[in-house]
Amino acid sequence: MKKSISTFLKHPSKDNTNRSANPPVARASTILFDSLQEIKRHEKKVNAHKKVSHYSYGRYGSSTTIELENILKELEQAYHIFLTGTGFGGVALALMSVCRPGDEILVSDNVYGPTKEISQRLLKEFNITAKFYNPVRFDDLKNKVSKKTRLIVVENPGSNTFEFQDLSKIVNLARRKKILTFLDNTWGTPLYLKPLKIGFDMSFSSATKYFSGHSDAMGGSLAVNKKVYKRVMFFYKLSGYRMAADEAYLIIRGLRTLDVRLKQHYENTKKVINFLKKQKKIKEILYPYKPGSKDYKLWKKYYSGGTGLLSIVIKSKKKSSVIKFVNSLELFGIGYSWGGYESLAILQELRKSGEFLKERYFYRFNKDEHIVRLHIGLEDPKDLTQDLKNSLKHVK
């Protein structure tokens, strides 16, 4: 029977050994074979890059990680899924596996800080040069393409400032110039945007965020098409990347309710934004919340839903009062990460983000404008709004 993705996420594959509704955690280093001949047959297929399961030794997965790969393969419409122990491992895997000395990569200026740092610092040590392009000017990307460009690295929307880009334009440019493409899709998840279907070669999500959804597991998923599969597999196997079975179990468990949770995050976010947009102290809401708001058209063009992460720009000459606003929130936790069931708030100091990053090249906020990133969780939005109302009083 043809199932919708919501139904598919609720129905695990059958566990014939234990008969438990949810397949258990299979921890394994040693995987047993029936005979030496069976090992040989298996290795022959793997070495010939046949699309077979690499299930032969714990480093290449266990039945639990394979179950997660299968779920994500369907969700991403991917040729293959590579799982990593943290989200960032998936970014590193993508960049390190397809680039070679002498290559250049073009990176959107608004990517997650460590993505910028690996591009700028680590790849440089391998003679791979990163150039950053302005995410709101397609021309800038186009003009920076050279004969050496190997990869375009996009994050949509950008971390903290949430610019959306015209994804098909990037894919078309890359195809014309024979450049590979990577998209960090952690915000929208493959439920709301399928990068491989648009034509990206690699689609990445930090599974730590909405996939797991409960702030207690870490992982990464790199979905790839056939074109880059061999290259990424080569690097994956020889670099020891892997996801632990326990984390895979928690992420599978989270994925069962991904659709339901995201719907609620979105509903709550809209209600909180209804309050935020009336506040004079808030200069801008960085979220595509209504026609005419920043990048609404681009969001609508590509996404089938919205999630719970946004930033607000607060205008204040007294930064200390903005700090007081964040510190006095009762329901919003103060911490990194997002995508769990709970609300979070953090002041993003982009001008100083990272010792080596200096500031964003295309940074467009003034000194008295402060960015507070909010993750709207699954609490009652009335309580969240009240909490924000009480704390905004501190902004002077």
Ligand SMILES: Cc1ncc(COP(=O)(O)O)c(C=O)c1O
């Ligand atoms: C957009 C984005 N990409 C990648 C990552 C890295 O994921 P992880 O923290 O699971 O390593 C993060 C983490 O915050 C993120 O926000």
